Amino acid sequence: DVKVTQSSRYLVKRTGEKVFLECVQDMDHENMFWYRQDPGLGLRLIYFSYDVKMKEKGDIPEGYSVSREKKERFSLILESASTNQTSMYLCASSFPGTGGGRRGVYEQYFGPGTRLTVT
Amino acid sequence: RKEVEQDPGPFNVPEGATVAFNCTYSNSASQSFFWYRQDCRKEPKLLMSVYSSGNEDGRFTAQLNRASQYISLLIRDSKLSDSATYLCVVNPVAQAGTALIFGKGTTLSVSS
Numbered sequence: 001d002v003k004v005t006q007s008s009r010y011l012v013k014r015t016g017e018k019v020f021l022e023c024v025q026d027m028d029h030e031n032m033f034w035y036r037q038d039p040g041l042g043l044r045l046i047y048f049s050y051d052v053k054m055k056e057k058g059d060i061p062e063g064y065s066v067s068r069e070k071k072e073r074f075s076l077i078l079e080s081a082s083t084n085q086t087s088m089y090l091c092a093s094s095f096p097g098t099g100g101g102r103r104g105v106y107e108q109y110f111g112p113g114t115r116l117t118v119t
Numbered sequence: 120r121k122e123v124e125q126d127p128g129p130f131n132v133p134e135g136a137t138v139a140f141n142c143t144y145s146n147s148a149s150q151s152f153f154w155y156r157q158d159c160r161k162e163p164k165l166l167m168s169v170y171s172s173g174n175e176d177g178r179f180t181a182q183l184n185r186a187s188q189y190i191s192l193l194i195r196d197s198k199l200s201d202s203a204t205y206l207c208v209v210n211p212v213a214q215a216g217t218a219l220i221f222g223k224g225t226t227l228s229v230s231s
Contacts, residue, residue: 033218035221040223041223042206042221042222042223042224043163043206043221045218048218056218058218090162090163107153107165107168108163108165108219110162110163110164111162112161112162113161113162
């Protein structure tokens with residue numbers, strides 16, 4: 001089974017702190033993604049990466065940066081946490097979409113999420 | 120501009136009912152389509168892919184109408200365990216390095 005793990009389930013940080021959220025996948029997926037999910041707003045893409053050291057901005061990259069030094073690990077960094085970054089953060093990974101199979105291409109596997117509270 | 124639109128619900132149905140959700144997408148060049156399920160306080164998980172010819176998985180049937188740019192999910196004989204949020208998901212292009220677009224979800228509540 002694919003496994004995507006995130007470093008923390010719950011995190012409480014103070015305004016202005018630098019915050020690191022780590023995500024690790026064990027299926028050799030090329031693609032990795034960071035989302036945040038807020039009530040009424042759904043899943044919003046922050047950044048994604050389709051290869052080591054490659055990154056692409058998503059819909060809401062402001063206030064965030066990412067790092068992908070190894071294929072299995074994708075880190076989300078909040079340079080200076082603010083209260084409006086209080087949210088559920090979800091990491092996901094996928095193959096690059098050249099495959100097929102019963103479950104189709106581009107299936108994303110999600111980690112359990114990190115509930116971040118910034119006070 | 121809403122790329123993937125769903126009725127947020129909630130849909131409240133009794134056990135055994137048949138319920139259908141629709142979803143519309145704006146990009147006519149979209150290549151692949153999915154329904155994901157998200158339980159309360161859990162991560163989204165793939166429920167099923169949606170193929171042009173339509174596909175069925177047990178009590179679940181997914182349909183795609185490219186001409187009208189909508190996707191549907193039909194759940195027959197609803198179970199209590201079907202209570203969840205159902206996310207309509209679209210891949211706008213068929214190539215590596217692109218991100219899926221998620222709808223905001225439709226909430227289903229099945230009661231006994």
